[in-house]
Amino acid sequence: MDRFDIVIVGAGTAGMPCAIEAAETGAKVLVVEAEKQTGGTLHVSLGQLSGAGSRLQSERGITDTSAAHLADIERINRGTGRREILDLTLPRQGETIDWLMENGFDMDSSCPTILHLHEAYREARTYWGVEGGLSVYKVLKPLFEKAMTLPNAELRLETRATGLRLSDGAVTGLVLAGPDGDYEVATDRVVLATGGYGSNAALFARLTGGRDLYTAAMPGSDGSGIEIAEQAGAALRGQDLFLPTYAGVPEKPGSNRVIWRQMPSLTPQVRQPWELHLTANGARFVREDDPSVDNREHGLVEQPDMSFWCVFDDDILREAPPVLPGWTEDELSAAWDKRPDFVTAPDIATLAERTTMSPDTLAATITAYNAACDGTAEDPMGRIHLPRSIGPSGLRAIRMRGMVLKTPAGIDVDETLTVIRPDGTQIVGLHAVGEAIGGSTLSGRGFISGMSVTPALTLGRWLGQRLGTLAMEANAE
16 A cells, blocks of 8 residues: 555635645645646636735735734624634745745736725735636646656646545545545645635535536536545535525526626626616516615525526616627527526516516606606615616516635634544544635635635645645654
8 A cells, every 4th residue: 555644625716826835845635626736726716815915015005914914804804704714824825926026927917906806905005816716826837747756756647636545533545536446645734725615506505505507617526525524534624604606697597507708797887787687576676776885795695596587678688788798699599599597578577477576566666767767756776877778668687696716614623623523522534625614714704805815825735834734744754
């Protein structure tokens, strides 16, 4: 049986930097990756980064600190993140930005900036590459490949971890399933960097109150590491902190997949809304032009099926900036012609019938909004952007859904990223990092700009250095 000092499960945003640093210590490292390629969600992620005190901020005359970063995070998520893990990552995230730049990161020229895709920071500390997550991957890939050429490091693709071996509450090995069958490796240290469960509808429902899953996550985000840890006695946390992304349209009827290219433009700072967002009954539930995306996300999570109808008319379709800017003309034409979630109607009563909204509620909603557009009444939701009234003829509606890229629940860890049981005791030798510890660990019940990719990189590097050093010290005894 092969023996390794450290086995890292997952070669994505957290696993790759963990392996790079661990291998450089001289420790014997095995990396296993279920997919045919490395990179994980970096292939689809927007790759938002955040960090205070970077050299780029200094060059722009921006004075920022990790304490200010923390204060912004806790303002946005109402203190629902884990302070001890935030204290571990935030002081190091500016250094992570510098590290990426030192290794050729292709930074967007507008960065650092304040981004409004999520609830905005008060300081310009958000960054991204010109190719989104791929820009991060293009830095990690050569560093990772170089690390895997070291005599003490090995990568095995298309290899899944299926279970842990424990003795007296400590890790002794890992069960793997590879192209040639099942086998075991011996190790005292396992790092679960397997990502979240955004493509596992059953696990999502179990950890999110039975909700249906609509997702843009990679197929490999199946929660396997979370299930392995749970089987070994690990505690989970964050099940109560789910918040949907506002919002997506499935790529085809009956599908739960959302393609990022096809995301609707619902951010008022990018495109002011001309439409109404209506519940299944035909009532408004948010102020559509609310500058706070957090308010809109919290409004959406309260809807029973986390969906709403985006309602407008033919004139708005012609005059307004497109609400679906990433869709091709052929895709839109086919959707309006054939899809049940793209509805056209000659009048309000027919729109209500075809969408199953209440005709009385829908009519009252549109009438009240139109009065605000005409200047004869205040908008009931306090909306400011009132470009034109809707209807009464040539009406349209698109059903949009709260969706998932980052999942909130994950493996419970202590401040050393060691996995713990429900009673707080450590599973010695078992560690977790990245989305496997739950998106809510750092973002709480909210979406915090740059607080997925950057902590995965930062804590992955920190954990790799720490475990590699501990392994070398143990080998020297």
